[in-house]
Amino acid sequence: MSNVLFDVPGPRARVRHRIYGAITLLVLAGLVGLVAWRFQQQDQFAYDEWEPFVTPAIVMDLFEGLLVTLEIAAVSIALAIVFGMVFAVGRLSDHWFVRWPCFVVVEFFRAVPVLMMIFFLSIKYASDLGKFWVIVIALVLYNGSVLAEVFRAGILAVPRGQSEAGYSIGLRKTQLMTLVLIPQAVATMLPAIISQCVVALKDSALAFVIPYEEIVSIGNRIRNEFHDTLQTALVLATVFIIINYSLSRLAIWTERRVARRGRTSAKMPSVADVGLGDQSIGGAPPPQN
Amino acid sequence: MDVLIDERDLFLKAFWETIQLLGISAVVATVIGTLLAAMRVAPVPVMNAIGTSYVNLVRNTPLVVMFLLVVFGLPELDIQFSYFVKANIALSVYTAAFVCEAVRSGINTVAAGQAEAARSVGMTFTQTLGTVVLPQAFRAVVPPLTSVYIALAKNTSVAAGFGVTELTAELSAQLNNHPAAGIWLFVGVGLAYVLIVAVLSTGSHLLERRWAVAR
Numbered sequence: 001m002s003n004v005l006f007d008v009p010g011p012r013a014r015v016r017h018r019i020y021g022a023i024t025l026l027v028l029a030g031l032v033g034l035v036a037w038r039f040q041q042q043d044q045f046a047y048d049e050w051e052p053f054v055t056p057a058i059v060m061d062l063f064e065g066l067l068v069t070l071e072i073a074a075v076s077i078a079l080a081i082v083f084g085m086v087f088a089v090g091r092l093s094d095h096w097f098v099r100w101p102c103f104v105v106v107e108f109f110r111a112v113p114v115l116m117m118i119f120f121l122s123i124k125y126a127s128d129l130g131k132f133w134v135i136v137i138a139l140v141l142y143n144g145s146v147l148a149e150v151f152r153a154g155i156l157a158v159p160r161g162q163s164e165a166g167y168s169i170g171l172r173k174t175q176l177m178t179l180v181l182i183p184q185a186v187a188t189m190l191p192a193i194i195s196q197c198v199v200a201l202k203d204s205a206l207a208f209v210i211p212y213e214e215i216v217s218i219g220n221r222i223r224n225e226f227h228d229t230l231q232t233a234l235v236l237a238t239v240f241i242i243i244n245y246s247l248s249r250l251a252i253w254t255e256r257r258v259a260r261r262g263r264t265s266a267k268m269p270s271v272a273d274v275g276l277g278d279q280s281i282g283g284a285p286p287p288q289n
Numbered sequence: 290m291d292v293l294i295d296e297r298d299l300f301l302k303a304f305w306e307t308i309q310l311l312g313i314s315a316v317v318a319t320v321i322g323t324l325l326a327a328m329r330v331a332p333v334p335v336m337n338a339i340g341t342s343y344v345n346l347v348r349n350t351p352l353v354v355m356f357l358l359v360v361f362g363l364p365e366l367d368i369q370f371s372y373f374v375k376a377n378i379a380l381s382v383y384t385a386a387f388v389c390e391a392v393r394s395g396i397n398t399v400a401a402g403q404a405e406a407a408r409s410v411g412m413t414f415t416q417t418l419g420t421v422v423l424p425q426a427f428r429a430v431v432p433p434l435t436s437v438y439i440a441l442a443k444n445t446s447v448a449a450g451f452g453v454t455e456l457t458a459e460l461s462a463q464l465n466n467h468p469a470a471g472i473w474l475f476v477g478v479g480l481a482y483v484l485i486v487a488v489l490s491t492g493s494h495l496l497e498r499r500w501a502v503a504r
Contacts, residue, residue, distance in 0.1 A: 005396065005404070005422060006332050007414055013332075021335035028339060038366045111439075111486040112479040113446035119461040120475045198349070205351035209450045216353055223361070230365050233358040237350045244349035 039230075049228045053235055058222060065215035066239060072132070072207070072214060073200040076139035080200070081193065083140055084147030089177060091152055102148075109145040114138050115206050122210050135207045135214075143200050150192045154185035157266040184264040191255035198244045198251075205240075215239065292463055292470040293477045303459035304481055310373075310445040310455060311485070314380035315438055321381060322388025329393050340389065347386035352447050355379045360451045372452035379451075380444060387437045395430030396422075428500045435493035442485045456481060 009017060039045055052058045090102030109117075117138035126134055158181050166176040204214055211217035216236060223232040258264070293300060329340035347355075359379040363370065370378070399422050407417040449458035460478045464470060 005330055005418060007408075009332060017333045020331075021333045024333065024335045024339065038368075042366050044365065108479060108483060111443070111483040113443040113457055113482060115446040115449060116457045116460060116475075116479065116482070119449070119457060120464065123461065123464045124471060202349075202351040205353040206447070206450075208353055216351065216357075220357070223357070229357065229361040233354055233362055236354045237346075237358070240351055240354065241346055241349040245345060248349070 044230055049226075049231050052222055052226050052228065053231065061218050061222075062215060062235075062239075065213060065218035068212070069201065069204050069214040069216075072135055072139070072204040073197060076136050076143060076200045076204075077193070077197050079136070079140045080143035080147050080196070083144030084151050085182075087144065087148035088151035088155065089182075091148065092155060092177075094173065106145045106148045109141045110149070112142075114142045114203050115209065117141060118206055118209060126210070131207070131210050131212045134210065135204065135212060138206075139200055139203055142203070143196055146199075147193065147196060150189055150196075151185060154189045154192075154266060155181050157188065158184045159265050162265060184266050187258050187264040188266045190258060191251040194247060194251040194254060198247050201244060201247075202240065292467045292474050296463060299463075300456070300459055300478070300481075303454055303456045306373075306453065306455040307442075307445050307457075307481075308485075310376060310380065310448060310453070311438075311442050313377045314384060314445070315441055317377065317381035318384035318388050318437075318441065319434075321385035323392055325385060325389035326392035326396070329389065330396055344386045344389055347383060348390070350383075352379070352383050352444055353450070355383050356447055356451050372448075376445075376448035376451060376453045380441065380448070383444070384437060384441050387440065388434065391433035391437050392430050394433055396426045398429040399425045428497075431493055431496050431500070435489055439486050439489050442489065443482065 007013075043049070053062075087102045087106050090098050091106065093099045093102070118134060121129065121134040121138055122131065129137070155177075162180055162184070163176060166180045171179065205216040207214050208216040208220050211220060219232045219236045223229050226232075325340045325343055328336040329344075331337065356376070356379045359382070360372065360375045363375065403421055403425065404417055407421040412421070445455060446457035448455055449461065454462075456478060460474065463474065467474075
């Protein structure tokens with residue numbers, strides 16, 4: 001493996017690396033063995049503990065929960081894109097009375113935990129809104145604010161010559177935005193939007209505190225009924241890992257495709273560098289996230 | 290807003306709890322994450338595979354599921370800790386994956402030409418790494434690592450659902466106790482999180498400026 005950190009290994013270094021590899025494998029095997037032994041000791045491999053997940057009725061419940069999770073994520077992301085677009089353009093406005101409120105809203109909702117919004121909305125407004133909208137609104141406020149920053153970075157990443165060219169042929173600022181800047185920004189932002197879906201999917205799990213009908217709440221109910229926390233949590237984790245990992249691959253693939261097709265003059269940091277789909281990445285206009 | 294002033298002792302205590310969760314998990318996650326990043330860039334394929342798998346498994350799992358696994362799962366294996374300790378374990382294990390990615394992306398920003406140049410003027414491996422590559426890598430790691438800590442600060446709120454009375458749990462309790470209290474209580478507590486985020490990002494900007502080098 002060529003790497004800036006190391007010289008290309010010679011024969012002796014290769015032998016040494018192989019020994020390190022073997023030691024690492026042994027340590028790993030030891031750790032896995034320890035966990036398995038602990039499982040065995042506490043009878044966690046017993047069929048009873050796993051039985052719910054081969055019972056058709058319960059698997060169907062989980063599947064319906066998954067559909068609700070996907071619905072929450074899809075509605076949230078769709079609305080968050082609209083929210084993000086409005087506030088991104090707002091933050092780039094020439095008028096301070098538009099710019100400042102947009103700045104305050106975006107920065108506030110980026111800094112406040114989603115769970116806190118869910119608690120607040122559900123305690124104050126659950127009877128009016130219903131639980132579905134409590135979760136969706138919380139997710140839209142957070143993901144929308146993150147996307148607003150992503151879009152803003154995307155619009156700013158379009159080279160200045162594009163704006164100058166637009167103005168010189170007599171476009172107004174609004175025309176420039178809608179005809180020149182946003183179309184180019186969207187192409188580069190597509191991978192970031194897909195990674196944000198991963199964040200929304202993961203955050204939909206927070207609904208379990210209310211609780212709602214999505215997969216984690218259903219899992220929590222199964223867990224309480226059958227007293228098989230480890231098994232339920234592992235099944236839930238597996239479902240999320242499969243979906244989110246596929247989405248992450250899709251984001252990387254989209255990014256390469258966008259880069260290859262060259263429909264945009266904007267240069268954006270790669271989603272791969274940015275640490276895909278991290279809450280953290282909070283999508284701050286990356287040098288990084 | 291009155292509730293915030295009347296119950297300030299409770300809120301301050303809860304705020305301190307949030308800070309402790311943030312501090313302890315940040316340190317532990319940084320240690321684990323840096324080790325993982327070292328494994329991911331090490332010239333040993335087995336280590337690369339372990340590092341990559343850890344990151345892909347952990348960062349695609351919702352934090353809530355991680356908490357379920359640690360907080361209610363460990364007791365099933367007859368491993369007992371307090372809720373506070375378990376919250377720190379869950380947060381650290383989760384955040385370590387993101388620390389790993391931040392550190393690795395920082396290291397990757399150092400251009401290969403830098404190491405090649407160092408070697409071509411006759412520096413040894415240790416000199417190359419110690420005086421050329423790592424100092425640049427550390428600087429590049431600061432901004433992404435800051436975003437990870439900011440995310441961690443917000444993620445500590447998930448502990449509210451798992452028996453830890455930190456800021457978000459306190460807010461929810463007070464909202465239930467004082468139905469009249471409304472949006473201003475929410476904004477007030479929200480500003481506490483804004484404060485944490487502001488301190489972290491200001492610190493990072495200062496460090497960045499102090500360490501800035503002409504490239």
